[in-house]
Amino acid sequence: MKLLFGMVGLAAAGISGAAVAADLPARTYTKAPSYVAATVYDWSGFYIGANGGWGGTNNYWNLQTAAGTFPEGSTNGSGGTVGGQFGYRWQTGPVVFGVEAQGNWAHLAARNTSLAAANAGVDNRSNLDAFGLFTGQIGYAWNNVLLYAKGGAAVTDTRYTDLVTGTNTVLGASRDTRWGGAVGAGLEYGFAPNWSVAAEYDHLFMGNATNNLSNGAGLFATDKIHQNVDLATVRLNYRFGGPVIPKY
Numbered sequence: 207m208k209l210l211f212g213m214v215g216l217a218a219a220g221i222s223g224a225a226v227a228a229d230l231p232a233r234t235y236t237k238a239p240s241y242v243a244a245t246v247y248d249w250s251g252f253y254i255g256a257n258g259g260w261g262g263t264n265n266y267w268n269l270q271t272a273a274g275t276f277p278e279g280s281t282n283g284s285g286g287t288v289g290g291q292f293g294y295r296w297q298t299g300p301v302v303f304g305v306e307a308q309g310n311w312a313h314l315a316a317r318n319t320s321l322a323a324a325n326a327g328v329d330n331r332s333n334l335d336a337f338g339l340f341t342g343q344i345g346y347a348w349n350n351v352l353l354y355a356k357g358g359a360a361v362t363d364t365r366y367t368d369l370v371t372g373t374n375t376v377l378g379a380s381r382d383t384r385w386g387g388a389v390g391a392g393l394e395y396g397f398a399p400n401w402s403v404a405a406e407y408d409h410l411f412m413g414n415a416t417n418n419l420s421n422g423a424g425l426f427a428t429d430k431i432h433q434n435v436d437l438a439t440v441r442l443n444y445r446f447g448g449p450v451i452p453k454y
Contacts, residue, residue: 247350247396249297251447257406258288259439263314265332265364269322270416270428276322278429281332283316287437295343295445302352304343311336314435319371325427328377329369336363337435339388339408350396352404360388360410362435368419368427378419378426384433386412392441402443410435 267278289310295302314334320326338361345354362384368377390408397403412433419427 247347248447249295249302249345249347249352249396249445251445252292252294253402253443253445254290254292255441255443256288256290257308257310257439257441258286259437261285261287261312261314261334261438262436263316263332263334263364264432264434265316265366266432267320267330268430268432269320269325270430271324273324275430276324278320278322278325278330279318281316281318281330283314283332283334285313285315287312287314287337287439291339291441291443293343297347300347302343302345302347302354304345304354306339306341306343306356308339308341309336310338317369320368325368327371328427329371330429331367331369332364332431333367334362334364334435337361337410339410341388341390345394350402352394352396352402353391354394355389355391356408357387357389360386360412360435362386362410362412362433364433366417366419366429366431376421378421380417380419382415382417382431384412384415386410386433390437394441394443400445400447402445404441404443406437406439406441408437408439410437 262284265281269276269278287310291308293304293306295304312334317329317331320328320330341356341358343354343356345352364382367379388410392404392406394402394404414430414432416430
């Protein structure tokens with residue numbers, strides 16, 4: 207009998223537990239949080255753009271004669287410049303490499319009275335009309351902000367003229383296209399998926415070049431002229447290709 211009552215009690219307890227479980231609400235399951243994709247700006251790709259700003263040039267004249275060399279002083283000019291650039295960049299991690307070609311029109315003109323007694327009554331005038339840069343770049347990117355340095359070759363096109371002091375009467379002139387070196391740095395900001403704006407400074411080391419200033423009657427003077435150029439420009443670039451990379 208005790209065994210029978212025990213079995214009946216266990217059966218009753220089981221039925222009661224099942225009934226209570228049936229009354230409990232169903233277990234709810236929450237969806238695991240998903241990863242949110244962050245966007246990383248990618249500087250890789252071809253780009254093209256425009257630039258404009260200010261330039262300054264220093265041209266130091268040395269008159270060359272059979273009696274020796276006579277310093278004439280400097281024509282230090284400044285003015286505006288505008289042009290364009292195109293290039294290619296590739297990014298690995300935060301490091302960005304690039305190559306670029308740039309061409310600009312300019313009007314960096316100056317005039318100075320010669321200090322050489324052998325050229326008394328003569329003014330020297332210079333006008334840098336155009337320049338080009340062919341450079342490599344290396345930079346470090348903080349997402350859509352890029353700090354970079356650049357260096358390479360530069361070419362300038364300058365007209366040198368000797369005039370009668372106080373007048374515009376030309377005594378002799380030459381056009382000088384010379385090659386030199388360039389270094390610079392810039393800070394660029396990507397403000398839209400494919401657009402960026404930058405501020406850049408460049409210094410051009412153009413060295414010495416001998417210029418024969420001539421007129422219709424023949425050679426007037428020979429000058430060895432040393433040239434340096436400083437540039438400060440604002441640049442707008444459009445980059446071809448995808449702007450961002452998903453990162454989880």
